[in-house]
Amino acid sequence: xxxxxxxxxxxxxxxxxxxxxxxxxxxxxxxxxxxxxxxxxxxxxxxxxxxxxxxxxxxxxxxxxxxxxxxxxxxxxxxxxxx
Numbered sequence: 001x002x003x004x005x006x007x008x009x010x011x012x013x014x015x016x017x018x019x020x021x022x023x024x025x026x027x028x029x030x031x032x033x034x035x036x037x038x039x040x041x042x043x044x045x046x047x048x049x050x051x052x053x054x055x056x057x058x059x060x061x062x063x064x065x066x067x068x069x070x071x072x073x074x075x076x077x078x079x080x081x082x083x
Contacts, residue, residue, distance in 0.1 A: 014060055015039030018067030025068075026075045035071075042070025 019035030022042065030038065046066045050056065057066060 010060060011040060011043075011063065012036060014063050015043060015067050018042065018064050019071050021068050022071035022075060026072055028075055028079075030075075038071040038074055039067040042072070042074050043067035044070070046070035046073065 016032065016036040016039055019030070019037070019039030019042070022038060023030050023035055043063055043066045046069055047057075050066070057063075
């Protein structure tokens with residue numbers, strides 16, 4: 001079973017890296033567990049949005065970029081809801 005062309009373990013590692021990058025970019029302090037969650041959820045959410053637009057990507061680099069962008073979006077939405 002794979003996620004976007006990468007395995008589950010790779011998805012967790014890449015999701016954590018994407019979440020950490022988003023945390024640094026957005027200047028938030030979430031912690032390791034939330035970085036992993038944000039990276040994976042960001043990738044899943046943005047992949048769903050892109051699939052509705054007829055676009056699909058596979059591979060670890062695409063998962064990293066999509067996870068980073070998706071995690072940034074989730075952080076921004078979280079900040080907007082909180083304020």
